[in-house]
Amino acid sequence: MKQVTTKPVVAVGRYTSPDRMVSLVKNGVLDMIGAARPSIADPFLPKKIEEGRIEDLRECIGCNICVGWDHMLSPMRCTQNPTKGEEWRKGWHPERIPGKASDDRVLVIGAGPAGLEAARAAGQRGYNVTLAEAAEELGGRVARESLLPGLSAWSRVRDYRVHQIRQMVNVEVYPASRLTAGQALEFGADHIAVATGAHWRNDGFGRAHQFPIPGVDKAGVFTPDNVMSGVAPEGPVLVYDDDHYYMGGVIAEKLRGDGLEVTLVTPDPVVSSWTTLTLEQHRIQARLIELGVGIEVNARLAAFGEGVATLECVFTGRPREVAARSIVMVTSRLPDDELYRELAGDPERLSDAGIASLHRIGDCHGPATIAAAVYEGHRFARELGTEPEDIPFRRELTELAAEFALP
Ligand code: SF4
Known part of the structure; x- marks a missing residue:
């Protein structure tokens, strides 16, 4: 295109690496970088690049869940960005999150997509969080699936969250730590989220x-x-x-x-x-x-x-x-929910141990997409210490959209 026009050329191509973007512009291939899916995964991508916060980029994994939900005429979802589609209905900002509601301690069991996001978002809110994972490696299904042909980008779901968690002094991570129900109860947490995944x-x-x-x-x-x-x-x-x-x-x-x-x-x-x-x-x-x-x-x-x-x-x-x-x-797939069931099956024991809430999240709750697991982990953290409302999907037009709507 640059050879046949003097006009500025912009192109899209899931550009998520700032180095690649700069080299395309510097080498005269493009004048501007278009970023559609990368902006869904991280609406603050240009700002983070401007501020040199490259390691904070939430890189698109190319899964096209966003496109899929759009094709189903459903509110858009994103595997990497659980706030996508909830900015207006629930007021979820992609970067900001309300501070903690109390000094309660949170135990997240399982460090797959749901558990990692729950720990990251609860940590961002300021809660003291412990994340326990049975395997030596963090990431759950995305760690395993990213080794299959064509799925290496799945590891970004883990990498972004692990990097963020490592910056938080209030989040402790224990890999190779399979917890029994008794150990979970003795932990001294006020809230437990069980994110132990699923199996085929x-x-x-x-x-x-x-x-x-x-x-x-x-x-x-x-x-x-x-x-x-x-x-x-x-x-x-x-x-x-x-x-x-x-x-x-x-x-x-x-x-x-x-x-x-x-x-x-x-x-x-x-x-x-x-x-x-x-x-x-x-x-x-x-x-x-x-x-x-x-x-x-x-x-x-x-x-x-x-x-x-x-x-x-x-x-x-x-x-x-x-x-x-x-x-x-x-x-x-079937949920790996034995631990959750054992804990939930004895409410008296939970109450004696001072557990105020017990949740199961992600594939342990209902095996589904990675996007659904990340969403549920995020929702758990957002709603900690709140009275969650059952908010209907909002279909009314905003004032601005109404002004431009066709009769
Ligand atoms: S849903 Fe997948 S492809 Fe779409 S923006 Fe998010 S990570 Fe990228």
């Missing part, structure tokens, strides 16, 4: 099967959790995707990259169908085809054993067989 089911329960699939030999059945923890299924592998977001396609790509013969089976007409909303579906299916992943659409898993998986057409029920020594079930 291995019984096939998902959208097409509202019950565990009978006739599946569990010996060769794996889950994304197994694959992420380094377990290598024997090929040929069938990836059964009844979840329809990114995980099925990503697991198929990883296993194919490991040199296995892979077939992705889905009851939907295309692979990773939900990613149509995030504008990724076409690219995902094209990539799997290029990599040589076999694709079986409109098919339910009916049975598995002795090197063969039986599929049935979702329209006719007609069966067909596919060679498979292993299956990776990408169907649905």
Whole structure:
């Protein structure tokens, strides 16, 4: 464009690195940097760059949840910025947060996306916070998923929050510290948030099967959790995707990259169908085809054993067989909520221990998107010491918008 016009040129491209922005302008490629998604993830991006606060940038991870919610005609959400879409309805400022309401102590159990955000935001409010994580590494699901093909940017969800927490003298972090209910009660906290995550089911329960699939030999059945923890299924592998977001396609790509013969089976007409909303579906299916992943659409898993998986057409029920020594079930997840249930199951013990409130947040509450987990962690911290209102979504026009509205 610079070669055919003397006008200033601006472009977008998820520019989040200030070094890259400066080099594009200095080298004459662009005159201005456009930042759409980076400004959703961090509306104060230019200001932070101006002030040299590069390490405070909340970098967009490119997940397109913002686009997806827009396509669903729902209030926009952002994985990195939980205040997105709540600036007007709830008055949530992306950088500022009201100070603490008391000197209460907060214990957050689990340092995945929800727990990290809860600890960060409660710490920003000035509460004394302890964050305990069972694993040696912080980050929960984003730490594990960011090692899968194409998901390295997921680690930014952890990195931004860990960096912020490290600046706070009032937030203590204990990795490799799995707490029992008794230890949590003895901790001396006034408020407990349990953010212990979720795990993938291995019984096939998902959208097409509202019950565990009978006739599946569990010996060769794996889950994304197994694959992420380094377990290598024997090929040929069938990836059964009844979840329809990114995980099925990503697991198929990883296993194919490991040199296995892979077939992705889905009851939907295309692979990773939900990613149509995030504008990724076409690219995902094209990539799997290029990599040589076999694709079986409109098919339910009916049975598995002795090197063969039986599929049935979702329209006719007609069966067909596919060679498979292993299956990776990408169907649905269950909350890891045993600790929460044990604590919540004995209100008297909670009250004797002086616990004023107990919450479960993130995937431990309801397995969902990373954006939903970050949102719930943030909401927990925002509402600490307040009487949260059930605020309806506001649809009325502001005075200014009304002035320009069409009749
Ligand atoms: S939702 Fe994802 S892609 Fe959209 S701005 Fe936030 S981090 Fe970036």
